[in-house]
Amino acid sequence: MMAPLSRVALLEDSAADVYLVRETIATLQHPIELTVIVDFEAGMAALEDGSLRSFDAMLIDIDLGKGSGLDILRRIRAEENGTHMPIAVVTSSDAPRDKDAAMRGGADLFIPKPMDYDLFVTRVGKAIQQMLGMDGSAPRLA
Amino acid sequence: MTDHPAQEAVQETAPQDSAIRLLLVDDDPDNLVSLEATLQGVADQLVPVQSGREALRHLLDQEFAAILLDVKMPDMDGFETAELIRQRKKFRHTPILFLTGYRNDDHLFRGYDLGAVDFLFKPIVPEILRSKVTVFVELARNSKLLQEQAKTLARAEERFRSLLEAAPDAMLICREDGMITLVNSRTEDLFGWPRELLLGRHLTMLVPEWCHIGRMQGVELRGLDRNGKIFPADLTFSPLQTDEGLLMIIVIRDITERKNAEQNIRSLNADLERRVALRTAELSRTADAMRQFAWAASHDLQEPLRTVLVYSQLLERRLAGQLSADQTQCLNYLSDGAKRLDLLLGGLRQYIRTTEADDRGLAAVDCNEVVRRAVENLQGPFQAADARIQIEQLPTIPAVPALLLQVFQNLIANSIRYRSDSAPEIRVTATEREREWEFSVTDNGIGIDPKYHDRVFGVFKRLNGSAYPGSGMGLAICKAAIEQSGGRIWVDSELGLGSSFRFTIPVEQGQ
Numbered sequence: 001m002m003a004p005l006s007r008v009a010l011l012e013d014s015a016a017d018v019y020l021v022r023e024t025i026a027t028l029q030h031p032i033e034l035t036v037i038v039d040f041e042a043g044m045a046a047l048e049d050g051s052l053r054s055f056d057a058m059l060i061d062i063d064l065g066k067g068s069g070l071d072i073l074r075r076i077r078a079e080e081n082g083t084h085m086p087i088a089v090v091t092s093s094d095a096p097r098d099k100d101a102a103m104r105g106g107a108d109l110f111i112p113k114p115m116d117y118d119l120f121v122t123r124v125g126k127a128i129q130q131m132l133g134m135d136g137s138a139p140r141l142a
Numbered sequence: 143m144t145d146h147p148a149q150e151a152v153q154e155t156a157p158q159d160s161a162i163r164l165l166l167v168d169d170d171p172d173n174l175v176s177l178e179a180t181l182q183g184v185a186d187q188l189v190p191v192q193s194g195r196e197a198l199r200h201l202l203d204q205e206f207a208a209i210l211l212d213v214k215m216p217d218m219d220g221f222e223t224a225e226l227i228r229q230r231k232k233f234r235h236t237p238i239l240f241l242t243g244y245r246n247d248d249h250l251f252r253g254y255d256l257g258a259v260d261f262l263f264k265p266i267v268p269e270i271l272r273s274k275v276t277v278f279v280e281l282a283r284n285s286k287l288l289q290e291q292a293k294t295l296a297r298a299e300e301r302f303r304s305l306l307e308a309a310p311d312a313m314l315i316c317r318e319d320g321m322i323t324l325v326n327s328r329t330e331d332l333f334g335w336p337r338e339l340l341l342g343r344h345l346t347m348l349v350p351e352w353c354h355i356g357r358m359q360g361v362e363l364r365g366l367d368r369n370g371k372i373f374p375a376d377l378t379f380s381p382l383q384t385d386e387g388l389l390m391i392i393v394i395r396d397i398t399e400r401k402n403a404e405q406n407i408r409s410l411n412a413d414l415e416r417r418v419a420l421r422t423a424e425l426s427r428t429a430d431a432m433r434q435f436a437w438a439a440s441h442d443l444q445e446p447l448r449t450v451l452v453y454s455q456l457l458e459r460r461l462a463g464q465l466s467a468d469q470t471q472c473l474n475y476l477s478d479g480a481k482r483l484d485l486l487l488g489g490l491r492q493y494i495r496t497t498e499a500d501d502r503g504l505a506a507v508d509c510n511e512v513v514r515r516a517v518e519n520l521q522g523p524f525q526a527a528d529a530r531i532q533i534e535q536l537p538t539i540p541a542v543p544a545l546l547l548q549v550f551q552n553l554i555a556n557s558i559r560y561r562s563d564s565a566p567e568i569r570v571t572a573t574e575r576e577r578e579w580e581f582s583v584t585d586n587g588i589g590i591d592p593k594y595h596d597r598v599f600g601v602f603k604r605l606n607g608s609a610y611p612g613s614g615m616g617l618a619i620c621k622a623a624i625e626q627s628g629g630r631i632w633v634d635s636e637l638g639l640g641s642s643f644r645f646t647i648p649v650e651q652g653q
Binding site: 014016017020023063092093095113114115116117118120 | 447453
């Protein structure tokens with residue numbers, strides 16, 4: 001029996017990393033529709049028009065050139081009213097201060113992008129499953 | 143009449159000559175010869191002449207203790223000669239002894255009138271002549287001596303005056319009660335008072351703060367000049383016991399310039415300190431900026447590197463089995479290069495973290511425990527190399543645990559990595575020195591040529607290129623960590639004879 005389609009948003013300005021996330025989702029036994037928001041400005045626009053509210057989970061990169069993914073994370077959390085969208089911050093930084101800032105900003109998961117293909121697919125894949133409650137646990141809710 | 147050479151010599155030396163001379167005047171050469179014989183040895187020099195005129199000529203440039211004058215002479219007799227002699231001031235008191243054959247009162251009176259001191263009647267009795275003349279010679283000698291002493295005194299006085307006047311400092315002589323009895327010209331210059339207005343006045347006119355002080359040097363008081371200007375002065379007092387009572391010699395030096403110079407030095411020092419502080423703050427800001435830059439660079443470089451690394455792996459996977467050996471090799475070079483860059487950036491980040499460490503994490507650290515953990519972290523390499531480690535009893539010291547672990551781990555890892563053909567044998571020791579512990583990590587590895595001993599601690603320095611894996615940061619990190627803790631690190635090693643890395647940790651760190 002086909003599982004219901006999950007909608008996941010990816011706020012990421014690196015095409016290479018978008019490709020890797022697509023690769024990752026392809027390995028998961030679950031129908032997922034991935035919507036890519038390609039830069040900071042697109043992220044702000046999606047916030048404005050409320051379209052972000054329709055996703056089941058979201059992956060956010062921190063360094064978006066014109067702005068920080070953490071600002072968008074904080075806006076999402078500020079505008080939520082009784083709801084909670086699972087969000088993973090996925091970043092190339094492993095600096096403790098970035099992790100602290102992400103967790104304080106309301107991230108459910110903090111994932112440093114691994115330097116290895118297999119590790120990337122495993123780690124990000126696991127994070128998506130966790131957020132969608134596909135790993136047998138309940139969806140992560142704060 | 144010409145003088146003979148001996149007389150010339152006498153004339154030349156006369157002014158400074160202290161010889162006692164007698165002038166013998168008689169027109170009869172025989173008499174002169176007998177006079178000379180009689181007076182031999184009484185005076186230093188006998189000057190015999192045969193006429194009054196000749197006598198007068200000698201008196202122009204010579205002094206005589208006494209003159210023996212024959213009364214009866216042709217041309218100019220003894221009395222006339224004496225009269226002319228007495229007219230000269232210089233000879234007004236020179237004793238004249240007349241020699242005469244007449245015992246006649248007129249004769250005597252005239253003679254005494256002309257200043258004769260005595261008469262000797264012919265025939266001359268040698269003993270009487272000798273004893274009378276001797277008296278005058280002695281008188282002359284004593285008077286010459288007195289003159290010499292007076293001259294010496296005058297010269298000494300002159301020297302004292304000129305010394306006093308030439309002195310760069312004001313010099314005064316005061317009575318014990320402070321009354322000024324003598325000042326030099328520098329005193330006049332310094333205080334603006336002419337000396338006649340200072341003599342007899344009290345020292346407090348110049349140095350109001352003065353009160354009786356004994357022998358003292360370098361007393362700093364204030365001087366007051368005629369215009370009311372006050373200046374800093376250095377005074378030296380020396381007591382001088384004299385017949386007139388106790389006097390004080392006072393030397394006063396204006397130290398305005400010295401004080402100004404001292405003030406200048408103080409303000410220069412203060413200025414220097416301020417500038418050093420500014421410069422230090424500037425350097426510290428620069429160093430912070432550099433660290434931030436290095437940190438950001440090492441992280442931002444990581445990002446594109448990750449893409450290169452991951453995609454070369456992805457490509458390898460996609461193309462597995464489809465590539466020629468040559469193409470596979472190219473792909474391997476690509477991913478090896480990326481991995482190596484990753485290693486370097488990792489080392490750089492760790493190095494920056496080490497230099498940023500401060501002593502906030504300072505704790506009492508059991509070094510035995512730290513080395514055990516380092517060995518544990520290196521389990522893989524240890525087993526692969528069949529390495530053995532001997533850890534001697536190590537102390538517990540104040541240190542930042544993570545830094546110390548890093549140091550031991552890097553040194554032990556190097557011992558395994560740069561092994562020789564035989565299995566690595568590592569020994570860790572600690573020796574207590576004055577105010578510090580010295581640690582050593584010694585191995586039986588390939589060793590390091592002494593000419594590279596400093597180089598190995600440099601950033602990204604790898605002596606053996608890619609033959610051995612590593613970021614080239616391991617020892618640089620150790621050096622940064624040890625220096626951060628206030629210690630030193632060095633290596634004792636010979637190529638082929640193993641290495642002994644040594645470092646110190648001070649035990650008196652701020653706690």
